[in-house]
Amino acid sequence: MTALQTAYVSEGVGLVHRQYLTWTEPLPLESGAALSPVTLAFETYGELNQERSNAILLLHALSGDAHAAGFHSPADRKPGWWDTMVGPGRPFDTERYYIICSNVLGGCQGSTGPASRDPHSGRPFAARFPVITIGDMVRAQTRLIDALGVERLLAVAGGSMGGFQALEWATSYPARVGGAILLATSARSSAQTVAWNSIGRRAIMSDPRWRGGNYYGHEPPTDGLAVARMIGHVTYLSEPSLEAKFGRRLQGAQEPAFSLEREFAVESYLDYQGESFNARFDANSYLYITKAMDYWDLPARYGSLDAAMARVQGSTLLLSFSSDWLYPTAESQAIADALTRQGRPVEHVDIQSSAGHDAFLIDVEPQRPIISDFLDQLARRA
């Protein structure tokens, strides 16, 4: 561990560990199926106060996990995915709030998912895992919150698919949510989102090593998952950010190689993203989680976006990012407008950024005071 790392570890939440909650009472799913037992992997940072009024649930995006902040070991090269925002003195202030983050149902970082053992067969579920929805993910989270002794969350917060879950919390369990922080998200998956997800699934499912999902114990479908991840990555960035980062620079060469192999820096970057994703993600989880995203359609469930937003009882903070073309500003604005029409307190800030959809994780500086103030107001009222 370098001195820099030591300092950083001691500044943030420090060393943390993953915890697990397992229950055997069946979890009913939107499809009509049920799962039992169910395990959720989770982490917590900070302490629950005596009034049990300071709990905040963080909700991760497609490729995230329960490890939102801190380090699992001093040797870790990177902290949790939202570490810049979680810790003493940070917006999700662990000296003030009790922060919870769990890996989604269907995930592959400790929660029950397609790689889990099917109790009926004794083998991994694989493609026999039931198709799940955002509603199912959140229903599982309510059990975790119950088990942690939290009746009402001060706030729920998440970006992208994490925002889907936050919206699900705010509309399905409105009495349990003080406020919702929604970043770079939408009330429904667009046809374009479905299209990208579907192409990623096609790439995975047509990789012969996918074997109909039964690749556990064999070589996994790394080519298919890499292609799916590479597609995702381009949609998370903006054209200007790709130009600024890579332009037409060749990787380790001055002149074109006149070869079919990759040679531009942007190609090496995408290739690296594909490889490193394979090292940490299960292809079947990618199928199930993207399918859950595709089903996400809050207006359809309640008849209209206004009818859905009428269910919200707490305050809402929406952050969108000007160069995000996957979940454009207009989709946050539509949610803000519907909440306003329903007389619900809402604040929407569109942050100027060239970083595309990824801005919600990258351009944290302008978000800090906005999120801090929003939470502070919630806490004062609580």
Place this chain on the structure above:
Amino acid sequence: MTALQTAYVSEGVGLVHRQYLTWTEPLPLESGAALSPVTLAFETYGELNQERSNAILLLHALSGDAHAAGFHSPADRKPGWWDTMVGPGRPFDTERYYIICSNVLGGCQGSTGPASRDPHSGRPFAARFPVITIGDMVRAQTRLIDALGVERLLAVAGGSMGGFQALEWATSYPARVGGAILLATSARSSAQTVAWNSIGRRAIMSDPRWRGGNYYGHEPPTDGLAVARMIGHVTYLSEPSLEAKFGRRLQGAQEPAFSLEREFAVESYLDYQGESFNARFDANSYLYITKAMDYWDLPARYGSLDAAMARVQGSTLLLSFSSDWLYPTAESQAIADALTRQGRPVEHVDIQSSAGHDAFLIDVEPQRPIISDFLDQLARRA
């Protein structure tokens, strides 16, 4: 043949046939390699006038071919790819102009490409085909134009990669080009274009049936090519056009199936695009042509866009489309600005359209008078 088809066939250029030009003099390539013999498949519509001053060369995009207009057989369900614009009384008026269109070098619709027989081995080139550039494609076209007895083209015209070729003509052979019509195109491939093309190539090359390119006589890599084409298709459309066309409609169902299989209409559409592309396109050609696109960088070749545009001798018409995010309006505007700074006659029209990049082939009505007038002015001056 239905009455409608009969009427349509008789209204347009009617029945046409593909022709071939083969030469044995080696074609030098930008990579330093050379090809011999070379064949270009081409079609012509209309008649070359006595002054040989009315020839227009149409240049096709990534997935196009020499069949720009008319029908190869009365049983054909669809005419050529730019039939709406080519024919008697249409902007590329075959009663007035002599229209030429050839399949690009590296293509798979009759021109020399990776599926062609390598004279050294007697087997298909496959991945031993030399990597080619837009400059190589156009150098091959000069031989065709020579053979057809045309010294100077009244105009060159193309969209997307067809626009790359038109720009190559206007800058590499300026004395042979009266005017250039550039639709939905750019003077260089952006990092994002390279990214999408690279992911498509990765999908093809990781399909085990690709076999390092040696799949001729075997099952071709249809899964990889389908994924590449599906990615392309989403980039050719806009988010609003996908919403309008498909939205979140399910294909042949009212309720979600809770299955990993495709079920949204947009998924069926993309799947169909992938399948039908496999029926007409060679995966190796996809690799070579997208690589040629990735190398496209006119400013780099001449030091700046202005220096490149200073080479242009004829007039230029640029059409861009407001919802095209693959080759956005700004890229056409940059070309127009550079031409203006160099004192070259240029007209740039940004057409309002929700059809995305595909607008250049779909939203033809607003283009008709603009292209007709531009050609008319060129012809009067010729």
